[in-house]
Amino acid sequence: MIRFYKEHDYGSASRRAADILSAQMILKPDSVLGLATGSTPVGTYQELIRRYQEGRISFAEITSCNLDEYVGLGGDNDQSYRYFMNHNLFDHVDIDKSRTFVPDGLDPDHEAACRKYDEIVKSVGGVDLQLLGIGHDGHIGFNEPGDSFDKGTHIVDLQESTIRANSRFWGGDESKVPKQAITMGIATVMSAGKILIMACGEDKRDIITRAFRGPITPKVPASALQLHPCVFVVGDEAAMGDLVKD
Ligand code: F6R
Numbered sequence: 066m067i068r069f070y071k072e073h074d075y076g077s078a079s080r081r082a083a084d085i086l087s088a089q090m091i092l093k094p095d096s097v098l099g100l101a102t103g104s105t106p107v108g109t110y111q112e113l114i115r116r117y118q119e120g121r122i123s124f125a126e127i128t129s130c131n132l133d134e135y136v137g138l139g140g141d142n143d144q145s146y147r148y149f150m151n152h153n154l155f156d157h158v159d160i161d162k163s164r165t166f167v168p169d170g171l172d173p174d175h176e177a178a179c180r181k182y183d184e185i186v187k188s189v190g191g192v193d194l195q196l197l198g199i200g201h202d203g204h205i206g207f208n209e210p211g212d213s214f215d216k217g218t219h220i221v222d223l224q225e226s227t228i229r230a231n232s233r234f235w236g237g238d239e240s241k242v243p244k245q246a247i248t249m250g251i252a253t254v255m256s257a258g259k260i261l262i263m264a265c266g267e268d269k270r271d272i273i274t275r276a277f278r279g280p281i282t283p284k285v286p287a288s289a290l291q292l293h294p295c296v297f298v299v300g301d302e303a304a305m306g307d308l309v310k311d
Contacts (some may be wrong), residue, residue, distance in 0.1 A: 079108030099195030216250030
């Protein structure tokens with residue numbers, strides 16, 4: 066089942082995504098949420114914080130597993146994804162931080178760090194609901210085009226286009242952007258019970274359409290989601306185009 070939610074704008078798309086996450090949290094208060102960084106989910110996190118403050122949802126029993134992290138950045142670096150999650154969500158809700166997991170970008174033994182992360186995801190019982198954004202080249206997590214669909218957590222060399230897109234966080238200086246990341250693989254993402262992928266803005270229209278209307282191919286990593294049994298695609302009018310609500 067793939068369900069499309071075409072919302073008016075970024076705010077309503079963020080509220081719709083928060084509805085789906087909240088429903089999961091209410092129905093299963095000890096859910097394992099797979100979380101993403103990037104600009105797209107920021108509004109969703111703000112909405113979840115608001116609902117927490119209003120007493121409508123609680124993170125007290127929630128476990129979270131993030132998708133990815135830059136190699137070489139620790140949680141105190143303000144460009145790390147651990148820092149992002151603390152700043153944009155965890156510091157503002159009642160989540161137990163010892164149950165928030167982010168791949169370890171500092172472990173010098175990359176292979177061990179990947180296996181450890183797969184073990185963590187397994188030991189918490191797998192992800193119930195995985196939140197995703199989508200890159201302009203179709204990447205999900207840091208699974209760049211060409212990565213096979215059967216990988217667990219692994220190290221990736223970032224593509225030029227991703228380095229360029231992310232350089233906005235380093236004052237436009239591409240040389241400062243880390244060149245590698247540790248990411249859940251497509252197989253890890255696909256093992257989640259449900260997937261919620263968000264796309265907002267005109268610039269995401271082409272890739273989100275290719276992901277769900279085009280062929281299933283590692284050239285468009287997000288196209289793998291067509292094979293998943295339960296996917297929610299949430300976006301604004303600018304991105305969703307002809308992808309419409311069921
Ligand atoms: C973030 C992540 C990435 C982003 C993607 C879109 O954890 O894994 O795949 O979801 O790069 O980023 P934004 O939302 O900034 O357009």
